[in-house]
Amino acid sequence: MTESSTPLQPRMRQTMRAEVARVATGLFAARGFENVTVPQIAAAAGVSRATFFRYFGSKEDAVLAALEGYGARIAEALAARPAGEDAWTALRRAFDVITDARSEDPEGGLALARLIESTPSLRTREMEKYRSWQETLSGVLAERLGRGKENFETALLAAAALTALEVATRRWAQTDGADDLGTLIDQAFLAMRAPAPDLL
Known part of the structure; x- marks a missing residue:
């Protein structure tokens, strides 16, 4: 409708x-x-x-209302990615849903991110929301890859991707938007895919 x-x-x-x-x-x-x-x-x-x-x-709930619907929209974007695209790249591109929305209202998005970053109870609730997104994204990945719904690898991939998103968004808030959010997410995905040798 x-x-x-x-x-x-x-x-x-x-x-x-x-x-x-x-x-x-x-x-x-x-x-x-x-x-x-x-x-x-x-x-x-x-x-x-x-x-x-x-x-x-x-x-x-009033603050996090701004995040409502994103989980479903990200999942739809992930499901629509090309079938031959690797899962990690597909997850990254699905997060364009968030960066596109932030580009439409950068000040509002940044104010929300700063508020969540500075308020422990909001960060806790945000992580609860990410957990529900993780389950949804894991299910989409499992379907894309022909795995079972409770597949360990797809759950891990979804959790890792959301961790990259969370860390990038926190850095964006901490720097008052000095760095581009999309670039930060790219860097977080790259670092998780190929960590610096001195970190291993």
């Missing part, structure tokens, strides 16, 4: 949910995650506290 064919009420709810998440993330970035309360977010977004909790179970 396309966005235009989605019933009006669900679309309005999605729009309002996205707006509340945007307001929350802006407040967190300006004041610090621990210094902003749910009532303050609700007031700034023009909704009630009860409405906030209809959209989100916690403050962390």
Whole structure:
């Protein structure tokens, strides 16, 4: 179902949910995650506290709403890669979903990355989300390679790729976007594929 064919009420709810998440993330970035309360977010977004909790179970959920859907989109991109392409390259190119989105809103993406990097509870929740992505990507790889769904090698590849993404994104946040995110991900993938001899 396309966005235009989605019933009006669900679309309005999605729009309002996205707006509340945007307001929350802006407040967190300006004041610090621990210094902003749910009532303050609700007031700034023009909704009630009860409405906030209809959209989100916690403050962390409001921040990580920006990552919703990425797992499925990355998996779709991975499944669409050429059949003859090696798995590691296919995984790297599937992450273009993220770099393309960040290029459309670099300041927003960087603010989100900095917020997650500086907030332990958000980093924990982000890693939980990566874990769910790992299971999804491992399943796609297993299908591409003709392996069983619980295949050890495809699970390891997916986990390694997501680790490369996580480390690159953290470096991007730590340097305030001085380095290109796509380049950092390329470097992380290359380093994991061919580590420097003095590290082995």
